Amino acid sequence: MPLLDDPVLSVRTEAMNTLAPLYTQLDENKRQKFDAVMNEYLAIQKYISDRPEGYLNQGIILASTGRVAKAEQIYLLGLKRFPKFIAYYGNLADLYREQNLETKSKEYLDKALSIQSGNGSLHYAIRLWYIRNHNEAAGINELKKAVQLDPSDASFVYGYAIGLASTHETEKAIQLLEDFVMKQGNDPLILHGLISIFHDQQQNDKAKYYVNLRKNVFGY
Numbered sequence: 001m002p003l004l005d006d007p008v009l010s011v012r013t014e015a016m017n018t019l020a021p022l023y024t025q026l027d028e029n030k031r032q033k034f035d036a037v038m039n040e041y042l043a044i045q046k047y048i049s050d051r052p053e054g055y056l057n058q059g060i061i062l063a064s065t066g067r068v069a070k071a072e073q074i075y076l077l078g079l080k081r082f083p084k085f086i087a088y089y090g091n092l093a094d095l096y097r098e099q100n101l102e103t104k105s106k107e108y109l110d111k112a113l114s115i116q117s118g119n120g121s122l123h124y125a126i127r128l129w130y131i132r133n134h135n136e137a138a139g140i141n142e143l144k145k146a147v148q149l150d151p152s153d154a155s156f157v158y159g160y161a162i163g164l165a166s167t168h169e170t171e172k173a174i175q176l177l178e179d180f181v182m183k184q185g186n187d188p189l190i191l192h193g194l195i196s197i198f199h200d201q202q203q204n205d206k207a208k209y210y211v212n213l214r215k216n217v218f219g220y
Helices: 009-025 028-047 052-064 068-081 086-098 102-115 120-132 136-149 154-166 170-184 188-200 204-218
Strands: none
Touching: 009 028, 009 052, 028 052, 052 068, 052 086, 068 086, 086 102, 086 120, 102 120, 120 136, 120 154, 136 154, 154 170, 154 188, 170 188, 188 204
């Protein structure tokens, strides 16, 4: 809170972004301080609205402080001016998901994919939509696409491997994770996946190997 009064603009902005998820828990005096910095920030973002980031940044801070309707309005306005800026679609999809408007959420993810079908993050996002809507097979297929598009992303690989393991394709999941380690190096998420799967398979020696590897590399 004290950093909202800092004389340096970037410090005030960083303090505001850090506090944003806690906005509803702030008392009236603290909200007034927060709002003063937020309005300062919004004015700067409006000034750079000749770039898509100007609208995006406004929408993010508005959404994170519970001003959902205003955030939606800003994202849609940005979308009119910059219809190929993918981040708007993803953020709108998240906004609608949080309101349980799953049909609208899917609509914007589909629109984004129609513009940028080779975006692994979008396939990963739509995978989460399928999982929420109880279509595991479609979700795993989207994960597969995400991994094919970006095989170096540990979160994609981990999610796909866990999905495969859940459908009893355990050997394929292990191969995927071990290939990642061989090609990309050690990653804590990938090692966790290997430890978890080997524990489930009661392959304790293998699990212990990766536990020790994680400890040696990451210290835990």
